[in-house]
Amino acid sequence: MKKANPKVYFIMGVSGCGKSTIGRLLAKELKVPFYDGDDYHSKTNVKKMAGGQPLTDNDRIGWLLRLNEIALSKREEGAIIGCSALKESYRQILDANLQENARWIYLSGSFEDVLNRLNQRKGHFMPAKLLESQFETLEVPKKAIKVSINMAPEEIVNQILGFI
Template sequence: MMQGDSKIYFIMGVSGCGKSTIGNLLSDELKIPFYDGDDYHPEANVKKMASGQPLTDDDRMDWLLSLNKIALNQREKGAIIGCSALKESYRKILGNNLENDVSWIYLSGSFDEVMSRLNQRKGHFMPAALLKSQFETLEIPGNAIRVSINQSAGQIVKRILELLESQ
């Protein structure tokens, strides 16, 4: 993967797996912007999650479409977008009209690994109690670069770059 290649990278996984941390570090390495999907949730979604209620497919639709629009607008320059992208149907919406310009990076961890991270996280709207519903919803992608979160952020980014290079 050359730095000049225009690519959209979706960093996906359950809440607390490290999408924002890894997205920002990868953005620095690849010299393309990072967009945190959480910043694009409508206020109603944030309130719903903050109250401990999981989002429905309908709740997610406008959010997924807005992230796809960002991806399409950044297609020439490239971008990294952090988004849970838990279901294959969501990934279809996110990658709509991007053809071969999209790559999926799945940050993989066990329920216990992610829960211990969430319990240490402060000031995020997503309560740890919703993690179970995210794991129940998760459809593990077959077409993604899969990287274990059971290592340092630096090691995760290094591994992602190695795997992108070998594609």
């Protein structure tokens, strides 16, 4: 059965803001698949980030196009895609050709709050020392549901659900 108003929701923000956690919980609530953008980085990009080097726009282009392909393939049924989407130009690539089927959710937090989270995270390729470059790159979205990360994950999801 086709949904009346399917949406692809992009959950964005800097590394460590909770995109994967919130994305999985929201996907469960909406009964749509979740795609973690980290799973679609090339091995070269993962190695670069793990080595403490920020990605360039050129490094990101193939990754952004792949996530857009996923979004386009899921616009009829809906999906949640977690992706940093730090710049407006990246968001334009990600939601290209989706028109009204795309919505943005921005998980917002201070540098200190996110750094504390990153310092507690284990087993992720993104080192905390790259957080500063992410905040420097971040262009806060003008058209997004903005949610503070300073709540329990369930509260964040409930707040998002109140907007959608």
